[in-house]
Amino acid sequence: GAAAAAMHVAMLVTPGMGHLIPLAELAKRLAARHGVTSTLLTFASTASATQREFLASLPPAIESVSLPPVDLSDLPADAAIETLMSEECVRLVPALTAILSGIRERRRLVAFVADLFGADSFDAARDAGVPRRYLFFPTNLHALTLLLHLPDLDVSIPGEFRDLDEPVRLPGCVPIPGKDILMPLQDKSRACYGWMVHHGTRYRDADAILVNSFDAVEPDAARVLRHPKPGVPPVFPIGPLIQTHCAGDDDAAAPPSPRAACLDWLDRQPDRSVIFVSFGSGGALPTEHMRELALGLELSGQRFLWVVRSPSDEGEVSANYYDAETKKNPFGYLPEGFVERTKEVGLLVPSWAPQTKVLAHRATGGFLTHCGWNSVLESLVHGVPMVAWPLFAEQRQNAVMLTEGAGAAIRVPESKGKEKIAAVVREMMVGEGRGAAVRAKVAELQKMATDGLRDSGAATSALDEVVDKWTGGEK
Numbered sequence: 001g002a003a004a005a006a007m008h009v010a011m012l013v014t015p016g017m018g019h020l021i022p023l024a025e026l027a028k029r030l031a032a033r034h035g036v037t038s039t040l041l042t043f044a045s046t047a048s049a050t051q052r053e054f055l056a057s058l059p060p061a062i063e064s065v066s067l068p069p070v071d072l073s074d075l076p077a078d079a080a081i082e083t084l085m086s087e088e089c090v091r092l093v094p095a096l097t098a099i100l101s102g103i104r105e106r107r108r109l110v111a112f113v114a115d116l117f118g119a120d121s122f123d124a125a126r127d128a129g130v131p132r133r134y135l136f137f138p139t140n141l142h143a144l145t146l147l148l149h150l151p152d153l154d155v156s157i158p159g160e161f162r163d164l165d166e167p168v169r170l171p172g173c174v175p176i177p178g179k180d181i182l183m184p185l186q187d188k189s190r191a192c193y194g195w196m197v198h199h200g201t202r203y204r205d206a207d208a209i210l211v212n213s214f215d216a217v218e219p220d221a222a223r224v225l226r227h228p229k230p231g232v233p234p235v236f237p238i239g240p241l242i243q244t245h246c247a248g249d250d251d252a253a254a255p256p257s258p259r260a261a262c263l264d265w266l267d268r269q270p271d272r273s274v275i276f277v278s279f280g281s282g283g284a285l286p287t288e289h290m291r292e293l294a295l296g297l298e299l300s301g302q303r304f305l306w307v308v309r310s311p312s313d314e315g316e317v318s319a320n321y322y323d324a325e326t327k328k329n330p331f332g333y334l335p336e337g338f339v340e341r342t343k344e345v346g347l348l349v350p351s352w353a354p355q356t357k358v359l360a361h362r363a364t365g366g367f368l369t370h371c372g373w374n375s376v377l378e379s380l381v382h383g384v385p386m387v388a389w390p391l392f393a394e395q396r397q398n399a400v401m402l403t404e405g406a407g408a409a410i411r412v413p414e415s416k417g418k419e420k421i422a423a424v425v426r427e428m429m430v431g432e433g434r435g436a437a438v439r440a441k442v443a444e445l446q447k448m449a450t451d452g453l454r455d456s457g458a459a460t461s462a463l464d465e466v467v468d469k470w471t472g473g474e475k
């Protein structure tokens with residue numbers, strides 16, 4: 001009967017592997033620890049091969065449903081990614097209501113979870129009679145604090161953030177210089193700014209907010225959010241939820257593949273000698289920066305494994321976000337002779353590498369990252385210190401938080417010249433000053449991160465507390 005049926009959760013995943021991966025991990029933890037099954041609801045616009053393979057690899061307790069396609073052709077051609085995702089979500093509400101109602105007929109649907117651009121889908125969950133609505137915030141408590149304060153900041157800061165003389169100071173947060181504030185807030189005349197203010201307001205409709213972070217990496221923000229103001233939902237840091245692997249999803253694969261090849265290459269390198277260079281699932285550099293990075297890596301004298309994408313001035317940044325495969329041969333943009341000169345110390349991989357395996361490898365000693373939050377968490381869990389090279393979204397403020405707050409990274413100077421890049425890479429890998437301090441701090445954070453996920457750890461207890469509320473039956 002219904003009472004004995006497994007509890008079921010529906011999760012709306014807005015586009016990007018960076019949103020899908022942690023939600024899938026949440027679903028895996030719910031299944032493994034609580035026997036809760038899940039349905040991941042994905043956008044039709046993002047049905048990339050990478051995403052399809054990923055969904056197919058999930059355990060049977062996790063189903064996935066692709067939502068119907070949505071027409072966004074009336075939006076301006078230069079609409080920001082945040083605007084596209086938010087609009088798509090609103091337009092999906094009627095279809096989503098029907099889908100959730102259908103799931104409810106067959107399942108004991110105890111909760112609906114939407115990620116950061118999906119709060120408008122709470123309307124669908126309410127109309128379909130789903131008893132609880134949660135926001136899953138895939139980045140950190142600093143970004144969440146900013147969004148929760150945004151409706152107020154919208155009133156108190158009339159001009160642009162980048163013109164502020166003083167950094168933005170929020171409770172429990174490292175002061176963030178205006179130009180490093182969340183990218184979609186940087187031009188208030190754009191629709192994406194209004195959308196973010198809207199989301200900040202709608203987050204208050206959640207029964208609780210689950211955040212993919214952990215106390216040790218931003219302790220003051222965690223302390224403040226543990227006692228939220230009236231009207232702000234309780235916040236549960238349930239991270240770090242990072243990609244784990246199912247048996248048989250890779251190494252055993254018979255045909256030689258680029259992923260196996262780069263791990264083989266790592267096998268032949270000394271311990272902690274390689275810096276992994278990657279800009280997430282959608283990040284790409286302008287051609288000029290890509291060339292300086294190449295020359296900087298060469299100059300640093302360090303070994304490197306670089307996931308290379310075609311430059312962003314080819315117009316692929318947002319296109320890539322919706323599809324991880326790069327369209328053109330990215331190696332053609334590298335400096336003359338670079339590949340030949342560095343072939344003994346460097347390996348270049350087009351488009352995509354098995355990042356968590358690379359970070360877990362004993363030969364990896366550093367990570368030059370765009371500071372996407374999943375990448376940061378994966379780096380910390382594997383004890384890999386970082387060089388911060390933020391690009392977009394909340395990555396610049398993540399870089400500030402990691403360098404000024406947590407002390408887990410060194411940031412590449414804004415000018416991005418090859419000498420400066422080389423100096424920062426060298427310092428982080430082998431330096432005795434700042435580099436040594438960062439390496440020690442990351443080792444400490446690695447321990448805290450993994451302890452939190454143990455049986456009685458903070459992240460596990462936080463999720464237990466959420467799930468305990470469901471077992472009381474449908475409220």
Ligand code: UDP
Nearest residue numbers: 018280281282307352353355372373374375
């Ligand atoms: N990723 C990967 N291989 C790549 C690039 C990315 O496996 O070559 C994974 C990475 O491990 C992480 C996610 O894709 O889990 C990227 O998420 P993140 O938040 O770092 O950045 P985003 O892609 O959202 O910009």
